[in-house]
Amino acid sequence: MHGIGRVPDEVGHLILSEDGAVIASGGELENAEQMANTVLCMLTRINKGQLWPGDSGDAFKKISITYTDHSYVICLSNKNIHIVKRRFVPHEPIKV
């Protein structure tokens, strides 16, 4: 097992190799090839493009894509790309 499943509120996971091949998937991301392609395109774009001002070469460690009630979190670990889909229920702001 890849240790995925211990992420709170996780509803799906996807693990890709460096070249984009699906190593493991589950939940709502099972066989999610479009997600895999999109993430790979994103990472390629980030690596090739000048996203950060100057030439600091700041490498991004984590990418979050947040929608209204769920989010995708992408990170690199052990030369694999880990993607987790998490649900969340936005809390109402506390009125003081």
Add this chain to the structure above:
Amino acid sequence: MEGAHSTGVSGVLCADHKGLCLGVRGKASNASSGTVAALAERVAMLEPGSLDPVILLESDNSQCLIHRNSGITLAVYKSPETS
């Protein structure tokens, strides 16, 4: 561009749907406008029926938030030294 003066914000960039830089403030480069717009465009294809999400890129020392709305993509750069 008023957000450029908010605490923690080191730079702000606006791009149109074709990646043209509409404006830049602080520690942001107009050379990033194409990448920012392309990222937002690509991510929007993930869930075509949903509102465009907020993209957060985090490194050890900085963050970049990207959001597209009505064809305009905004990138906000944050770093600890400006907190």
